[in-house]
Amino acid sequence: MMPRLAAAFAALSLIACTGSGLEQEAPEGPAQDAIALAYLDRLAPILVGRVMSADERSWITERAAEGMSAPEMVRSALTAWVDEPFLAETARDMVQNLLAVSGKRDDINFELPGNLARHVVGQKLPWSEILTADYCVGDDLSQIECDTGAPFAAGVLATRAYLVSRASRFNLTRASTMMGAFACQHYPMSEDLEPRLPRERLITMFRADTPEDQEDPEAADAFGNGFACYSCHGQFSAHAQFFVRFDETGMYRADATGIQDPEGELGRSTAGLFASHLVDPEEAKIGRSQMLGQTAENLAEGAAILGESQAFLECMASNVVDYALGLDERSPVPRPLRTDIAGALPASPTFQQIVVEALSHPTIIESATAYLAAETDTDTESEQ
Amino acid sequence: MTFTPRVLPLVAALALAAPACSGEISGDFGPEQEGEQDGFAVPRDRIELLPFHVREQRVVDVARLAAGDPALDILRANAYELGDHDYSTGQRPKLQWTASTMAIWVKAMEPVCASESMRAAYPAFPDDLGALMAAAYGREIADDEVAAVWSATEGHEADRRYQLTCLGVLSALEFVAR
Numbered sequence: 001m002m003p004r005l006a007a008a009f010a011a012l013s014l015i016a017c018t019g020s021g022l023e024q025e026a027p028e029g030p031a032q033d034a035i036a037l038a039y040l041d042r043l044a045p046i047l048v049g050r051v052m053s054a055d056e057r058s059w060i061t062e063r064a065a066e067g068m069s070a071p072e073m074v075r076s077a078l079t080a081w082v083d084e085p086f087l088a089e090t091a092r093d094m095v096q097n098l099l100a101v102s103g104k105r106d107d108i109n110f111e112l113p114g115n116l117a118r119h120v121v122g123q124k125l126p127w128s129e130i131l132t133a134d135y136c137v138g139d140d141l142s143q144i145e146c147d148t149g150a151p152f153a154a155g156v157l158a159t160r161a162y163l164v165s166r167a168s169r170f171n172l173t174r175a176s177t178m179m180g181a182f183a184c185q186h187y188p189m190s191e192d193l194e195p196r197l198p199r200e201r202l203i204t205m206f207r208a209d210t211p212e213d214q215e216d217p218e219a220a221d222a223f224g225n226g227f228a229c230y231s232c233h234g235q236f237s238a239h240a241q242f243f244v245r246f247d248e249t250g251m252y253r254a255d256a257t258g259i260q261d262p263e264g265e266l267g268r269s270t271a272g273l274f275a276s277h278l279v280d281p282e283e284a285k286i287g288r289s290q291m292l293g294q295t296a297e298n299l300a301e302g303a304a305i306l307g308e309s310q311a312f313l314e315c316m317a318s319n320v321v322d323y324a325l326g327l328d329e330r331s332p333v334p335r336p337l338r339t340d341i342a343g344a345l346p347a348s349p350t351f352q353q354i355v356v357e358a359l360s361h362p363t364i365i366e367s368a369t370a371y372l373a374a375e376t377d378t379d380t381e382s383e384q
Numbered sequence: 385m386t387f388t389p390r391v392l393p394l395v396a397a398l399a400l401a402a403p404a405c406s407g408e409i410s411g412d413f414g415p416e417q418e419g420e421q422d423g424f425a426v427p428r429d430r431i432e433l434l435p436f437h438v439r440e441q442r443v444v445d446v447a448r449l450a451a452g453d454p455a456l457d458i459l460r461a462n463a464y465e466l467g468d469h470d471y472s473t474g475q476r477p478k479l480q481w482t483a484s485t486m487a488i489w490v491k492a493m494e495p496v497c498a499s500e501s502m503r504a505a506y507p508a509f510p511d512d513l514g515a516l517m518a519a520a521y522g523r524e525i526a527d528d529e530v531a532a533v534w535s536a537t538e539g540h541e542a543d544r545r546y547q548l549t550c551l552g553v554l555s556a557l558e559f560v561a562r
Contacts, residue, residue, distance in 0.1 A: 045434050049438055050522070051520075052523075100476075110471060165472075327426065331424050331426055331427055363423045367423035
């Protein structure tokens with residue numbers, strides 16, 4: 001066991017032995033040490049890149065004998081584990097898979113988002129810095145200028161890696177990935193979270209709610225997406241606008257107009273840029289927009305609002321649980337549970353704090369080890 | 385040792401049959417929880433490989449290899465076939481434990497099992513087999529588990545038996561999957 005880890009466990013042992021209130025009456029069902037061991041066995045490779053040590057296993061067995069509950073033992077173990085350097089690799093891989101960006105191609109370094117995640121965790125910075133960092137991080141983990149040429153940076157969002165891999169007409173994919181990955185929101189989202197832009201500010205095709213409302217012949221067939229255009233695009237419009245000055249190669253273009261290319265595919269502007277949703281040419285050409293109901297001058301300000309939001313905290317808790325337990329769309333973490341975890345986090349939490357809070361939540365542990373209870377019930381029935 | 389297709393069935397059988405393997409396929413999602421606030425069901429009907437970088441780290445740790453050890457060359461040369469990702473070139477992480485993946489993994493473990501550091505850490509089986517399994521799986525290993533794994537390679541000469549046993553331990557689901 002590493003000295004630091006050993007010290008952490010020793011300190012926690014002392015607390016447990018001197019009566020800190022951590023002891024709880026053991027509930028019925030599987031033994032608390034069995035739950036903690038099964039759960040931590042599953043988490044250890046992902047979080048710390050190793051199996052549990054013999055000392056750690058003994059520590060859990062001993063604490064369980066003293067009456068400590070599984071969630072308390074898990075919290076103690078995680079509190080020690082998040083200081084191990086491998087956690088930064090965990091964050092890197094999580095972000096790379098979340099955004100589907102890694103590797104290098106042509107002159108674009110798709111490792112920049114993962115590098116930033118690793119840096120933020122390694123330095124124990126607030127996790128929101130993956131959206132707000134005003135720098136990028138090179139492969140040698142040194143801080144470098146980001147590669148878009150923009151007069152601002154916005155963490156992983158203002159990297160060519162993100163912008164190229166999510167380039168699409170009207171900037172819809174850049175917007176939807178941003179809100180999906182960092183707010184766990186999909187269009188249409190609650191108007192309480194993101195009020196729609198006024199209908200009259202949008203170009204004609206996005207104002208319609210019904211086929212009868214649709215006045216733009218180009219949108220008469222609704223592109224197969226239904227006729228309630230405004231329902232989603234009233235919100236898409238706000239988020240996509242932040243990207244209007246980034247071209248399809250991910251470079252910042254101060255000369256963007258946001259105007260539809262009359263000769264080009266729908267949703268494309270001229271010179272490799274994408275069209276704005278906004279009808280006013282003066283609005284269409286700049287990146288000023290709205291994030292979660294607040295005005296932001298550009299992508300950097302929008303990302304900062306997102307990074308400080310409750311939606312971001314809840315989503316990051318969910319992302320951590322999904323990644324650590326290997327969950328998929330069949331087993332979403334329920335929203336009330338995400339809210340509960342986020343509510344327990346301090347302001348501007350680090351990735352480490354999110355990991356500890358999310359993965360030591362009793363309901364998360366119970367859900368991940370429910371099979372143990374089923375096996376215990378089966379064993380009991382067999383005995384009877 | 386050169387990998388031959390003839391070896392694979394034996395190693396595969398060892399890997400899958402080893403008592404150390406605890407990744408059962410239950411075919412259900414576990415008990416339903418009442419009310420969405422009460423929790424969620426963790427799928428238990430599929431085997432998913434650990435992320436590649438996690439498996440690589442485990443191999444390095446168990447075999448006590450230095451980061452740049454050439455024993456890892458085959459593993460790294462086949463990283464994408466074994467589940468690493470490079471999204472820039474369309475390589476998504478493939479985390480299914482297929483026959484093809486298993487064959488490549490076993491081939492990648494051959495130099496690891498033959499490395500000096502592995503032999504130094506676990507000089508002789510079955511005496512040091514329990515220590516290897518404990519390092520690989522992170523739990524206490526019962527004597528009968530060691531005996532079962534050791535008996536699976538009975539009939540081979542000593543060096544080959546060491547190699548095959550090592551390959552079996554490092555290819556077990558408990559080592560590579562969750």
